[in-house]
Amino acid sequence: MxxxxxxxxxxxxxxxxxxxxxxxxxxxxxxxxxxxxxxxxxxxxxPGLVDIHTDNLEKHFYPRPGVDWDAQSAAIIHDGQCVSVGITTVFDSLSIGSWSDNEARYLENILKLVEGLEAADNEKQLRGSHLLHWRCETSSPVLEDLMSKLVPHRLTHLLSVMDHTPGQRQYPDIEKHKARWKAHLGLTDEEVDARVANAQEKQAKYTPMNRSVVDKVAKERKLALASHDDQLPEHIHDALAINATIAEFPTTLEAARLAKDNNMTVVMGAPNLMRGGSYSGNASAADIAEEGLLDAFASDYVPRSMIEAAFRLSKAPFSWSLPEAIATVTSNPAESVGLSDxxxxxxxxxxxxxxxxxxxxxxxxxxxxxxxxxxx
Incomplete structure (x- = not known):
């Protein structure tokens, strides 16, 4: 045609x-x-937008706590929302080994979700191109086993390493994180302390081994590899040691600068720019853009944020040229994951x-x- x-x-x-x-x-x-x-x-x-990290699919699968939706229907709804805001290539980010209380991240539900996504894709019910981005929680004692079940899927195109142990990276203020657990989970001080201690013990025991596993799998399958929520210089050095080429949501200017200096693609969440800062109190996407460190945006949890962020960069105080700004949501993320077409x-x-x-x-x-x- x-x-x-x-x-x-x-x-x-x-x-x-x-x-x-x-x-x-x-x-x-x-x-x-x-x-x-x-x-x-x-x-x-x-160009059609390329979103290498969105959690949006989970929202439609579990629209309310305890309420699951048909997985194939969830994929169709999610796809429609992404296309409606100009995203034509969607990397559905799903967590492996997460100890989150999010029901959508339980293994049995991840399997249902992937099955529904694949069915919708096979039956040509999706308008955009969908690929899988597996987020690998390195402190998980069962990560390697879970990866063996999930990563071989035909839609897999990107892996990332993440570590949500309280007291570092996304959650540097451990007391603030403890207070959040108490408020949201109804835990006592003793229960929160035990949960933190357990998380830190798993981090020390499993993270080094699991990072090597993810590195090996990425090499074997020729997959792009990202490092998530880097905070300190040693986090960037650890990422480079496992051949990660994408710094996804660095939480400090220092980490973003070191990543950029080492030719990593620096990706920030578009909601961070549109909201005027990180909801976790970490590095501002605006500051990273003004420092010349920003390469790309991902939608993270709001699909429309990508196109808004690109056009925002073309205005004061940033005043990027429109081609440069549009590249942050099109060619730059595409090239970071090897989609040269x-x-x-x-x-x-x-x-x-x-x-x-x-x-x-x-x-x-x-x-x-x-x-x-x-x-x-």
Whole structure:
């Protein structure tokens, strides 16, 4: 099927061109002078967004505590929400070995969720491209066994190492974390202390071995590897030791700077920028952007945050060029995980693109195409 888009402000990797886009056989054929075609009426045409970390699928599987939803239906709903905000490639982030009380992260539910996602994909019920990002909790005593069951899935494309032991990384203030456990879980001081001690014991016993396991699996399967919530220089050095190439949500400027100096892709949560800071009190995405350390955004837990964050970077106080800003949600995340076929409006690339109108300072998605076919 051939498609021509006309009268568009096409955001290329280096400039904005008022022109037409020719698409055929699912790929971009050429950027041409304006002519007949689907009239964009001067709206922007940008590449489809590539989100390498979203927890959004879990929300639709367990919309309320104790209430599970049909997994295939959850995948379809989640996909629709992502496409509606311009995300055409979705990395569904699922936790392996998490000791979270989130029911969606129990093994039996992860298996259901993956089965539902695959069924929806096989039956062509999904409009975007979905891949799996396995988040590996390195303090888990059963991580290696769980990885053997989950990582071989055909949609697996990214691994990350994470460590949610209180007192470091995402939770540096251990007393604040203890207070959260008491409030949310109804635990006594003694129970909280025992839980912290147990977590720290597991970290000391299992983390070094598990990091090596994740490194080995990533190499064997040729998967990109990210390090999650790095706080200290030694965390970055540990990440480099296992060949991680992505620093995902560094919690300090120091860690982000060292990661950047070592050619790691620095990825921040887009909600962090839009909310004006980290909900955990860690490094601000705005500060990391202003320091020139930011490479990419992920949606984390709000799909729409990606497109808003990209356009926010193009305004004061950041004032990035629009092509540079759009790259943080398109080509940069795509390249960080080895997806060289998308993320740019260039001849030969996959025809994933989005029509965007900016109204009252807000980017509004008015159309979405995947492999040249309109899907939203």
């Amino acid at each position: 051939e498609t021509r888009i006309s009268n568009a402000k096409i955001v290329t990797p280096t400039s904005i061109i008022e022109s037409s886009l020719a698409v055929a056989e699912g790929k971009i054929q050429a950027i041409e002078p304006n002519g007949a075609g689907v009239d964009f009426d001067g709206d922007y045409l940008i 998308r993320g740019r409006i260039e001849e030969g690339k996959r025809a994933d693109f989005v029509r965007v109108k900016v109204k009252d300072g807000r980017p509004l998605v008015r159309g979405v195409w995947v492999s040249g076919e309109r899907v939203g």
